[in-house]
Amino acid sequence: QVQLQESGPGLVKPSETLSLTCTVSGGSISSYYWSWIRQPPGKGLEWIGYVYHSGTTNYNPSLKSRVTISTDTSKNQFSLKVRSVTAADTAVYYCARSPPYSSGWCDYWGQGTLVTVSS
């Protein structure tokens, strides 16, 4: 059974960089799309972006200038970096997998990790 687990600091200071890692177990990171999606407290879900196992990426235009998603196939992990964070970046961050033939929907999700931006 494929499992995804987010990890990283739960508290980040304003203007700093938010860094999260998603560790994939029970399956290879190869041949799939890997996404980061977030949900601010009391608000809806926002797709941040995705990376294909080859390294090809696609980012939400609203965040594109501040976001990097990358893979580490040797560790079966992928990661998210959001630069210059503000309180508006406070959210539960989810990592998720999409099938190899479509980035369009996610068939496996992590449980999510809350990241708070505060001094």
Add this chain to the structure above:
Amino acid sequence: EIVLTQSPATLSVSPGERATLSCRASQSVSSNLAWYQQKPGQPLRLLIYGAFTRATGIPARFSGSGSGTEFTLTISSLQSEDFAVYYCQQCDNWPYTFGQGTKLEIK
């Protein structure tokens, strides 16, 4: 960016009854729509993709319909484990977007 509007925001239904959840898109998304279930402390669960295809392991009581701008998720006979929040999500246009969710609660 395509906006998805889900209705109602909250739906109260008795166990064993049918629940019908709606999702409307601000422009056509063809059949590129998925539905998810969210329960507290659990990963989101993919229910439906391609508007009507059930994901692996999803019970037959869950069905999706619609195309273009109007979509429906139907749960034919509610079980206790079905009370949760449900989201629709479009993947026709980037950025992919989600509806605001419908909370399905026990009546």
